[in-house]
Amino acid sequence: MGLAQAWSVALHGVDGIAVEIEADVGVGQPRTHLLGLPDASLHESKERVKAAVRNSEEEWPKQRIVLGLSPANLPKGGSSYDLAIACATLAAAGSIPCERLGTTVLLGELALDGRVRAVRGTLPALLAARRAGLTTAIVPVDALPEAALVDGIDLHGAQTLAEVLAWLRKEPVPLHPPPQPAAPPLPAVPDLADVVGQPEARWALEVAAAGAHHLLLTGPPGTGKTMLAERLPGLLPPLTRQESLAVTAVHSVAGVLSSDYPLVASPPFVNVHHTTSIAALIGGGSGMAKPGAASRAHKGVLFLDEACEFGQKTIDALRTALEEGEVRIPRRDGIARYPARFQLILATNPCPCAPPKETDCICTSTVRRRYRSRLSGPLLDRVDLRVRMRATTAMANADATPPEPTAVVRARVLKARTRAATRWSAHGHTWPANALVPGPALRKEFALPRPTTALLDRALALGALTGRGADRCLRVAWTLADLAEADRPTQDHVAAALHFRERRAP
Numbered sequence: 001m002g003l004a005q006a007w008s009v010a011l012h013g014v015d016g017i018a019v020e021i022e023a024d025v026g027v028g029q030p031r032t033h034l035l036g037l038p039d040a041s042l043h044e045s046k047e048r049v050k051a052a053v054r055n056s057e058e059e060w061p062k063q064r065i066v067l068g069l070s071p072a073n074l075p076k077g078g079s080s081y082d083l084a085i086a087c088a089t090l091a092a093a094g095s096i097p098c099e100r101l102g103t104t105v106l107l108g109e110l111a112l113d114g115r116v117r118a119v120r121g122t123l124p125a126l127l128a129a130r131r132a133g134l135t136t137a138i139v140p141v142d143a144l145p146e147a148a149l150v151d152g153i154d155l156h157g158a159q160t161l162a163e164v165l166a167w168l169r170k171e172p173v174p175l176h177p178p179p180q181p182a183a184p185p186l187p188a189v190p191d192l193a194d195v196v197g198q199p200e201a202r203w204a205l206e207v208a209a210a211g212a213h214h215l216l217l218t219g220p221p222g223t224g225k226t227m228l229a230e231r232l233p234g235l236l237p238p239l240t241r242q243e244s245l246a247v248t249a250v251h252s253v254a255g256v257l258s259s260d261y262p263l264v265a266s267p268p269f270v271n272v273h274h275t276t277s278i279a280a281l282i283g284g285g286s287g288m289a290k291p292g293a294a295s296r297a298h299k300g301v302l303f304l305d306e307a308c309e310f311g312q313k314t315i316d317a318l319r320t321a322l323e324e325g326e327v328r329i330p331r332r333d334g335i336a337r338y339p340a341r342f343q344l345i346l347a348t349n350p351c352p353c354a355p356p357k358e359t360d361c362i363c364t365s366t367v368r369r370r371y372r373s374r375l376s377g378p379l380l381d382r383v384d385l386r387v388r389m390r391a392t393t394a395m396a397n398a399d400a401t402p403p404e405p406t407a408v409v410r411a412r413v414l415k416a417r418t419r420a421a422t423r424w425s426a427h428g429h430t431w432p433a434n435a436l437v438p439g440p441a442l443r444k445e446f447a448l449p450r451p452t453t454a455l456l457d458r459a460l461a462l463g464a465l466t467g468r469g470a471d472r473c474l475r476v477a478w479t480l481a482d483l484a485e486a487d488r489p490t491q492d493h494v495a496a497a498l499h500f501r502e503r504r505a506p
Contacts, residue, residue, distance in 0.1 A: 116160060233267045
């Protein structure tokens with residue numbers, strides 16, 4: 001018999017590694033050996049592939065078959081290798097030619113009747129295949145809209161294993177061409193004009209959007225905390241092409257992409273329930289960890305409603321992601337890395353009983369303190385803006401000025417973001433928002449005069465502010481200056497930034 005090779009891709013987080021699948025069909029007792037650290041689902045592929053080949057009217061080799069997946073020391077799992085294993089085995093047996101297999105990546109799970117099923121992670125897998133120099137890709141038909149997002153690779157879709165084998169034999173049975181990428185429809189974002197009152201919270205939301213700052217909203221039930229959080233994505237700028245592909249890759253691995261419009265072109269909004277586990281929030285699972293809510297909110301908004309109802313360990317698990325913009329999850333099969341550069345919006349009641357008027361609270365001071373302590377000091381130190389919301393006292397006021405709609409506020413936000421990006425790029429930096437500027441750069445390269453930062457120096461001397469908190473105040477001050485179209489923050493901007501942090505209640 002002989003030896004043949006085919007190509008597939010192993011995913012570690014959103015990073016892909018091209019995997020060479022070698023098939024050796026030789027003399028020996030009929031048996032299939034699978035080498036290269038396969039997991040349980042990959043071990044089962046031997047029987048799936050064998051049934052799919054037989055039901056595709058092909059003959060499965062009746063000799064000893066050795067399948068090697070290289071790199072051999074890389075753990076591999078999932079069902080995406082089925083199609084490549086089938087083609088490599090049949091090529092080694094001489095049933096199909098090997099000519100096209102050398103430059104083609106094959107992705108897909110095989111059903112027992114030979115149908116090719118879609119798998120997770122098609123987009124990052126094809127990006128990895130393109131980096132590895134593979135020029136052609138065959139994917140399931142259902143995955144074609146997602147696969148079409150990758151440029152520079154000759155793409156084909158297959159419904160059955162028989163279609164793939166006919167293509168490898170160069171028979172006149174065309175595979176399915178990729179569709180033209182369709183622009184996703186604009187998401188229906190609720191309007192900011194729907195929020196009644198709360199001028200301070202609305203201003204904080206605008207500042208948060210203009211500088212990509214984290215925000216904590218505290219207030220009685222029904223004051224509009226959730227409404228404000230849901231309207232933040234409508235204030236954010238659209239994602240760039242590179243950002244869209246990065247977000248789409250995470251959603252592809254998580255298996256939450258739309259089949260009609262797979263490209264994520266607008267900032268995602270992920271609302272997390274307070275009963276969520278650490279694994280669901282950060283990511284987890286056996287073998288190679290899957291992305292959690294924090295990574296699905298990459299380049300968007302992660303909203304934690306009833307934040308004080310979360311377990312303290314659960315919510316504190318976000319601390320590293322808030323600082324580094326990345327989640328690293330060690331597991332048996334390696335360390336999964338997922339991007340997690342999101343804006344965190346926290347909403348909480350001031351106490352467990354949460355009456356409409358705080359004067360009606362029946363909680364003791366100990367209960368209130370214990371409730372608030374679930375938001376730890378290190379976590380709150382990473383939240384730039386803290387707003388205390390008051391109960392609504394009237395449904396409408398004929399004499400009041402109508403609230404600004406999202407379109408008006410968004411125009412100011414985009415203008416402020418443009419000012420910030422232009423300023424940092426003029427000094428050779430690529431920071432897209434003020435919240436991402438490193439502290440050393442703020443204190444050295446863009447240092448403010450001592451009279452301007454006198455309030456911060458005093459707060460540091462009194463122990464009312466940490467070094468991290470001072471850096472975050474400076475970032476907020478720069479955002480306030482950008483919204484005011486000022487060249488540099490003034491003492492008033494620094495005072496306002498400090499005022500946003502000096503809230504006694506979380």
